[in-house]
Amino acid sequence: MFDIPDDVSYLNCGYMSPLMHSVAAAGEAAVRVKQHPWEITAPDFFELPNRGRELFARIIGAAWQDIAVIPAVSYGTAIAALNTRVGAGQEILLLQDQFPSNVYPWLEKAKESGGRIVTVPRPAFGTPWTPAIIDAIGENTAVVALPHCHWTDGALVDLVAVGEVVREANAVLVVDATQSAGALPFDISTVQPDYLVAAAYKWLLGPYSLGFLYVAPQHREGRPLEQSWAGRKGAENFARLVDYQDEYGPGVKRMDMGESTQFHLMPMAIRAMEQILDWGIENIAATLMEKTRQIAERAAGLGLASLPEELRAGHFLGLGFTDGVPDDLPEQLAARKIFLSVRGESMRITPHLYNSEHDVNRLFEALDSVLGRQRA
Numbered sequence: 001m002f003d004i005p006d007d008v009s010y011l012n013c014g015y016m017s018p019l020m021h022s023v024a025a026a027g028e029a030a031v032r033v034k035q036h037p038w039e040i041t042a043p044d045f046f047e048l049p050n051r052g053r054e055l056f057a058r059i060i061g062a063a064w065q066d067i068a069v070i071p072a073v074s075y076g077t078a079i080a081a082l083n084t085r086v087g088a089g090q091e092i093l094l095l096q097d098q099f100p101s102n103v104y105p106w107l108e109k110a111k112e113s114g115g116r117i118v119t120v121p122r123p124a125f126g127t128p129w130t131p132a133i134i135d136a137i138g139e140n141t142a143v144v145a146l147p148h149c150h151w152t153d154g155a156l157v158d159l160v161a162v163g164e165v166v167r168e169a170n171a172v173l174v175v176d177a178t179q180s181a182g183a184l185p186f187d188i189s190t191v192q193p194d195y196l197v198a199a200a201y202k203w204l205l206g207p208y209s210l211g212f213l214y215v216a217p218q219h220r221e222g223r224p225l226e227q228s229w230a231g232r233k234g235a236e237n238f239a240r241l242v243d244y245q246d247e248y249g250p251g252v253k254r255m256d257m258g259e260s261t262q263f264h265l266m267p268m269a270i271r272a273m274e275q276i277l278d279w280g281i282e283n284i285a286a287t288l289m290e291k292t293r294q295i296a297e298r299a300a301g302l303g304l305a306s307l308p309e310e311l312r313a314g315h316f317l318g319l320g321f322t323d324g325v326p327d328d329l330p331e332q333l334a335a336r337k338i339f340l341s342v343r344g345e346s347m348r349i350t351p352h353l354y355n356s357e358h359d360v361n362r363l364f365e366a367l368d369s370v371l372g373r374q375r376a
């Protein structure tokens with residue numbers, strides 16, 4: 001289903017997923033559509049993003065009305081920051097080494113409002129992060145902005161438990177699900193985030209420059225980042241777009257990016273999400289946990305530490321070296337066509353369904369050789 005040659009071991013979905021053949025074909029067909037613009041009708045502008053909303057909504061257990069189309073995670077977190085009140089001296093809680101798209105908007109917010117950033121440090125190795133997060137939430141907390149699993153090593157956050165405490169504190173919960181949506185089961189109704197954002201190009205197996213933002217119904221009347229005509233009521237009637245409307249369209253369409261149809265990218269995202277739903281996220285998660293388990297066991301034999309299974313997402317493995325990851329390790333592996341990432345202190349392995357035992361064997365043969373040579 002993927003265009004991955006036998007001599008390439010791509011263990012780096014957390015960096016960027018490869019496109020399936022079917023997804024690339026959907027993109028190619030979508031590019032050709034604009035060769036014949038006379039075939040593009042007004043309903044196409046709305047049906048395409050609505051199908052994208054519907055599928056992403058199913059992936060996280062929400063309704064299509066709650067989903068806005070965005071170009072990047074930073075756009076979604078900017079909407080969350082724009083619509084969140086932080087009083088002087090109030091706290092915005094983040095995790096250590098979090099991905100910057102869910103950090104920078106909050107640094108700005110803190111500057112503007114006189115709020116304070118509180119960073120919850122990584123817990124001692126082998127202990128869970130959630131209790132420290134819960135301890136850090138108090139009556140002074142305005143925002144808790146974090147991921148479902150950490151992008152460097154897959155450390156899991158119990159979002160159901162955190163969500164409960166955030167609600168008790170009357171704070172706002174902003175989840176960056178880019179490294180989890182599509183590979184880790186998630187249910188909006190149990191976590192109840194205020195905002196949740198995900199880019200399409202990793203575990204949603206979709207294209208770059210497209211993402212989705214979930215906005216909880218209580219924030220639906222919030223302010224968009226831009227005033228797109230397509231987000232307004234009655235936008236389907238192109239002849240009457242000159243009748244400017246104060247009202248917005250249904251759901252959270254008002255939060256959409258401009259040109260949210262994404263004629264070329266959306267058909268790819270749709271095809272990819274259909275396939276993910278067809279496989280089933282529970283099945284994907286179980287299969288990837290099995291793959292990372294095998295890798296973790298073999299890595300332990302080389303003295304490489306990883307988080308215990310109950311503390312990490314199944315699709316992630318961060319391998320720790322006692323003296324830090326050797327500087328040129330990713331390059332040495334890439335020279336052997338084995339691809340992974342170093343993020344923070346971890347050598348990050350993020351497989352997907354296209355990875356086989358063959359890839360795992362190649363990885364360990366290469367590690368034996370490279371690390372053996374370095375130790376010699």
Ligand SMILES: Cc1ncc(COP(=O)(O)O)c(C=O)c1O
Nearest residue numbers: 072073074099101151178179199
């Ligand atoms: C956790 C996480 N969030 C977001 C992104 C991408 O953010 P953006 O869409 O703003 O470029 C990445 C990319 O690596 C990521 O790992």
